Amino acid sequence: MRTAYSVETVRAAERELMARLPEGALMQRAAAGLAAVCTRLLTRRRGRVYGARVVLLAGPGDNGGDALYAGARLARRGAGVTAVPMDPQRLHPGGLAALLAAGGRLAQEVPRRADLVVDGLLGIGGRGGLRPAAAALAGQIPPGVPVVAVDLPSGVDADTGEVAGPAVRADVTVTFGAYKPGLLVDPGASLAGAVHLVDIGLELPPAQTQALQHADVAALLPAPTATSDKYRRGVVGILAGSRQYPGAAVLAVAGALRGGAGAVRYVGPAAEAVLARYPETLIGPGRVQAWVAGPGLGEGRAGEVADLLAQDVPVLVDADGLRGLDPELLRTRSAPTLLTPHAGEAAALLEVPRESVEAGRLSAAAALARRYGATVLLKGSTTLIASGGGPVRVNPTGTAWLATAGSGDVLSGLAGSLLAAGLSGPDAGAVAAYLHGLAARHAAGSAPGTPILAHEVAEALPKAWHEVHSR
Numbered sequence: 001m002r003t004a005y006s007v008e009t010v011r012a013a014e015r016e017l018m019a020r021l022p023e024g025a026l027m028q029r030a031a032a033g034l035a036a037v038c039t040r041l042l043t044r045r046r047g048r049v050y051g052a053r054v055v056l057l058a059g060p061g062d063n064g065g066d067a068l069y070a071g072a073r074l075a076r077r078g079a080g081v082t083a084v085p086m087d088p089q090r091l092h093p094g095g096l097a098a099l100l101a102a103g104g105r106l107a108q109e110v111p112r113r114a115d116l117v118v119d120g121l122l123g124i125g126g127r128g129g130l131r132p133a134a135a136a137l138a139g140q141i142p143p144g145v146p147v148v149a150v151d152l153p154s155g156v157d158a159d160t161g162e163v164a165g166p167a168v169r170a171d172v173t174v175t176f177g178a179y180k181p182g183l184l185v186d187p188g189a190s191l192a193g194a195v196h197l198v199d200i201g202l203e204l205p206p207a208q209t210q211a212l213q214h215a216d217v218a219a220l221l222p223a224p225t226a227t228s229d230k231y232r233r234g235v236v237g238i239l240a241g242s243r244q245y246p247g248a249a250v251l252a253v254a255g256a257l258r259g260g261a262g263a264v265r266y267v268g269p270a271a272e273a274v275l276a277r278y279p280e281t282l283i284g285p286g287r288v289q290a291w292v293a294g295p296g297l298g299e300g301r302a303g304e305v306a307d308l309l310a311q312d313v314p315v316l317v318d319a320d321g322l323r324g325l326d327p328e329l330l331r332t333r334s335a336p337t338l339l340t341p342h343a344g345e346a347a348a349l350l351e352v353p354r355e356s357v358e359a360g361r362l363s364a365a366a367a368l369a370r371r372y373g374a375t376v377l378l379k380g381s382t383t384l385i386a387s388g389g390g391p392v393r394v395n396p397t398g399t400a401w402l403a404t405a406g407s408g409d410v411l412s413g414l415a416g417s418l419l420a421a422g423l424s425g426p427d428a429g430a431v432a433a434y435l436h437g438l439a440a441r442h443a444a445g446s447a448p449g450t451p452i453l454a455h456e457v458a459e460a461l462p463k464a465w466h467e468v469h470s471r
């Protein structure tokens, strides 16, 4: 499990640790870790550090200090290190002295030829969009040169992943003490590249943001035992599809059949299409351990969704089912509710513009969870799973190609199946998003980065399932 912590928590842990250590010790740990990653990168690319041209973008705070001290270490190994300050009057004095003593130099402009750029403009002290001097330096990074960000890419909000205006795009981010949420959540996550965590000895409380990994998912997946039958493994009911959108029903059933429940029951006007594709589906009302309500329902079906919400079983509400949901009604439910909106649906549920959800995904997901008393899976390039009180889960396996028609229907069937198999709302949501993302990668097969179809994602779920168990 990867865990991430807010700036406030990281700062508190740093204060506590700094009080017990000699002055500057933490920054030296950070700089040593940063220099080690730069050394590995340079060695991989050019065989050695000696003679490499390294450019440091140095901000006015301790983030710049980390870069300057790391630059001094590289200069001592024979690299030609040039620091370009954001503000020449405000540079970390100790870091500057160390760099100059090691043979580094200062420049006013970013040199056009470089083997590596180190972004030490801003770290967790950055606020709002990059000011003009910082934006100008970020804009001068020569194309094609690898960029290592110090702690986080400058311009990314550490707590939320939000980016207001220009920001640095890093190939590698070396972060200190703990992941920050902005490294796991888009748009920040996609600017961070590969993230290396340097342990500087912080002692941290339970996590506020989590990202599952293979082993976490494997431990949560349902596994039939010798005594389980289809009813004990759970039956998931699917209320989906309409004459206009029969495909949504087929895709939700496809996701559900591969999600670990013992059986899938379909209710709605697309039974013929469902049976034609999946003859193993049970048709018509009956007992279930969880419901999925909403994919492809079309207009005027709110009453059917409300009837399911009145039952004392877990209910996942998606797509058309999300229209006009009553927060009061949801909050009084005793069984779990899982809502799976995309940004537009989340905006409607929160009665805010879509842009404000896109720009502040973490806070939107948490606000929805509070307002509706539900677990909320906010779909997007980094899907988030928020529930009242617990940590927010960030899905690390997503791919932009999942933004394709019907892919959400597969996801809701899959998550509903996991609910029926007994997983909690947050676990079902997080495991479903994880498998769904992995399956999309498998669906692309030998042509990664190419378009995929929703039914291919459903068909690739067994491979995703197998992959998490086999590592």
Ligand SMILES: NC(=O)C1=CN([C@@H]2O[C@H](COP(=O)(O)OP(=O)(O)OC[C@H]3O[C@@H](n4cnc5c(N)ncnc54)[C@H](OP(=O)(O)O)[C@@H]3O)[C@@H](O)[C@H]2O)[C@@H](O)CC1
Pocket: 014, 018, 026, 027, 028, 030, 031, 059, 060, 061, 062, 063, 064, 066, 121, 122, 123, 124, 125, 126, 127, 128, 129, 130, 131, 134, 150, 151, 152, 176, 200
């Ligand atoms: N604490 C520790 O123990 C350790 C900390 N470590 C390192 O310290 C980093 C945090 O350092 P930090 O607190 O000095 O803040 P930092 O990110 O350098 O930026 C502050 C400066 O930026 C400026 N500024 C702000 N916003 C701006 C904007 N939008 N555009 C332009 N400028 C902006 C702001 O200006 P001001 O608002 O004061 O005018 C201020 O001068 C942390 O990320 C990690 O790398 C490690 O060494 C491990 C040990």
Ligand SMILES: [K+]
Pocket: 063, 119, 120, 121, 122, 123, 149, 150, 151, 152, 153, 154
């Ligand atoms: K930085």
